[in-house]
Amino acid sequence: MGSERHAPRAHRHLIRGRSVFVSGRAATRRRGPGVSHLGIDLGGTNIKTAVLSGDGGELEVVARDSRPTKAAGGPETVASRLIESGRTSWERHGETETVGLGVPGLFDDSGAITLFPNLPGDWDGFPLRTVVSEGLGKTVQMINDARAFTLAEGNMGAGRGSRIVVAMVLGTGVGGGITVDGRLHLGAFGTAGEIGHQTILPDGPLCGCGNRGCAEALTKASVLTELAGKESAEEVYEAAQSGEQRSIDAITEVANYLGIALANAVTILGPERIVIGGGIAKAGDLLLDPLRRSLKQRVTLVPIDEIEVVPAMLGSYAGAIGAALAGMDQFAVRSR
Known part of the structure; x- marks a missing residue:
């Protein structure tokens, strides 16, 4: 596990009256009842998804899903599985307003992988954020999996x-x-x-x-x-x-x-x-x-x-929940 190498900006979010900063670019999003947010957690064995729903001040987990990663297939296969996971979640639970992706390694500002020590294949430089964003037709925010865990437990879990x-x-x-x-x-x-x-x-x-x-x-x-x-x-x-x-x-x-x-x-x-x-x-x-x-x-x-x-x-879905939080950027951006 590691961290993003660069986090030039931070986003503010409200979870039951609290705010959250994550790295990425700003975007204008809807707010209000019924708005939902998808988190995807890439693991070596399984890809997990979680959907959060609610307005800016009150969020709850409304859906969880899991499927095998098939990591042995390499970057292209895994990216396809991530896209399939997102689309399957939308088919089952409705399309979400935002998407966050938690990954077990390091990446640069563009979302290209710099280090994935526990996944097989040549990941160096693979443009994961771009591929998944294009596949889902929606901008994807990326976060390291340990940071996603921290974000989830700090706001909706034991912390x-x-x-x-x-x-x-x-x-x-x-x-x-x-x-x-x-x-x-x-x-x-x-x-x-x-x-x-x-x-x-x-x-x-x-x-x-x-x-x-x-x-x-x-x-x-x-x-x-x-x-x-x-x-x-x-x-x-x-x-x-x-x-x-x-x-x-x-x-x-x-x-x-x-x-x-x-x-x-x-x-x-x-x-x-x-x-x-x-x-x-x-x-x-x-x-x-x-x-x-x-x-x-x-x-x-x-x-x-x-x-x-x-x-x-939050158990094994903490990473997916944290990724969903990381994808939320409907509030004003503020520098660290």
């Missing part, structure tokens, strides 16, 4: 009602983001919130970003399974739940490093709530309890007992 939310999504990589008053905080260069790519262990293992000792390099799913001697994260959770010490120790080690990463974020940002999601988070309190202990040990300048560490609420 709702909190002014500052830090989110982490744990899986093959470690992504994350920050919302402030419901808006994605992207920083001066559109890259803020990469919690997984802070140095935790100097001279630690090499990370995919090129740095050593990043939180991601110490806590991603493959590290957990290696520590526990298991084939999958699910096997680790099951073994830990049945009392196997090696698996319990593996989860605790990962949780400890995550606690260090989040302690840094808490000290700098002072969030009211931390939302944890993704595949590894399915370990539940086996992960969250030692993570909370690690966090509490390392935060001294912020009232840590007032900060909640909670599991994500």
